[in-house]
Structures are given as structure tokens and as C-alpha cells.
Amino acid sequence: MTPADRPVLERLWLLFRHDMSEITGALPDPTGQFRRERLDVTFTDPGRSGILAHLESDDAPPSPVGFALVRGLDGPTRVLSSFFVVRGARRSGVGRELAAHALASFPGHWEIAFQDANPPAVRFWRAVATDAVGHVWTEEHRAVPGRPELPPDTWISFTSG
Incomplete structure (x- = not known):
């Protein structure tokens, strides 16, 4: 991802945070924006990176x-900090391709969090882990830092590449 991708990523970020608000209860601020620290730091921290996914059409530009936003590239563990596919592209395979591309682009030890209250995410991330490493992955629940009112996140861990 390059700085030129930022305007597109900022628009997709709003859709992502809106989707997640159903799970997290997060609301936009008075300007209509959702928190975006994870997005902003992706463009300034050398230990972070991202990948944009596109769908091609015969009669239109991609x-x-x-x-997929990734942190920990400068350490021993890569963490998928944010992942999103627009509703109109879900169940097309683009999400699995994007996840596989992220794992292949940054091989090493991975941790991926999701919420049990999001059943499609539960199925998706278990399938991605199995696609990547077979059944050599672990799953555990961890409290959300600074958010004791939230149920714990589920974390999948494995080593790819």
C-alpha cells in the first residue's frame, strides 16, 4: 500500500467501522467519523503495512x-489489526484471497483476533487458518485491553511460510 491509496482506504475504513459497530457498539464522533488510529498509524509506522483488495470487471476499472492491515512486521509476531471486505464482494472468494495474500506477503508467526458474536468471522478465520497451515493452529480467548465491558476476543495463532 502506498500513500496514494490512503483516500480509498479512508473511505473503506468508514464502511469497516460501521460494520463493526454492530458488534462493538462503537458510535461515530460528532463529525461523523469513527476512531481511526489503527488506520493512521499504518501510514507512519514502518512495522505496519496494508493490502488493498480489488475486483476486476470486464466493463469497468477495478x-x-x-x-488487510498488519502490525508487528518489525517483531516476531504479525497481527492482523484490521480486515474488511465490502458486503457486495463477500462470499465471492475475495476475502480468502486477500487473507492468503497477506499471510504470504508477511510470513512468520501470526495472531488474528475476531469476536465470537460475529459467526461469519468465526467460520472465516478458522477456514483461513486451516487453508494456511492445516490444523496446526491454536485458538484462545483474551480480554480486550481497556474494555472490561466487552466479551473477550478470540485469537487464532499459527506460523505461515
């Missing part, structure tokens, strides 16, 4: 349909 459409941006999702993203």
Missing part, C-alpha cells in the same frame, strides 16, 4: 473492495 473496484476497491477490501483491505
Whole structure:
């Protein structure tokens, strides 16, 4: 991802945070924006990166349909800090392709969090882990830092590449 991708990523970020608000209860601020620290730091921290996903059409330019943001590239563990595919592209395989591309682009030890209250995410991330490493992955629940009112996140861990 390059700085030129930022305007597209900022628009997709709003859709992502809106989708997640159903799970997290997060609301926009008075300007209509959702928190975006994870997005902003992706463009300034060398230990972070991102990948944009596009879908091609015969009669139109490629459409941006999702993203994967990764942190920990300067340490022993890569963490998928944010992952999103627009609703119109879900169940097309683009999400699995994006996840596989992220894992292949940054091989090493991975941790991926999701919420049990989001059943499609539960199925999706278990399938991604199995696609990547077979059944050599672990799953555990961890409290959300600074958010004791939230149920714990589920974390999948494995080593790819």
C-alpha cells in the first residue's frame, strides 16, 4: 500500500467501522467519523503495512473492495489489526484471497483476533487458518485491553511460510 491509496482506504475504513459497530457498539464522533488510529498509524509506522483488495470487471476499472492491515512486521509476531471486505464482494472468494495474500506477503508467526458474536468471522478465520497451515493452529480467548465491558476476543495463532 502506498500513500496514494490512503483516500480509498479512508473511505473503506468508514464502511469497516460501521460494520463493526454492530458488534462493538462503537458510535461515530460528532463529525461523523469513527476512531481511526489503527488506520493512521499504518501510514507512519514502518512495522505496519496494508493490502488493498480489488475486483476486476470486464466493463469497468477495478473496484476497491477490501483491505488487510498488519502490525508487528518489525517483531516476531504479525497481527492482523484490521480486515474488511465490502458486503457486495463477500462470499465471492475475495476475502480468502486477500487473507492468503497477506499471510504470504508477511510470513512468520501470526495472531488474528475476531469476536465470537460475529459467526461469519468465526467460520472465516478458522477456514483461513486451516487453508494456511492445516490444523496446526491454536485458538484462545483474551480480554480486550481497556474494555472490561466487552466479551473477550478470540485469537487464532499459527506460523505461515
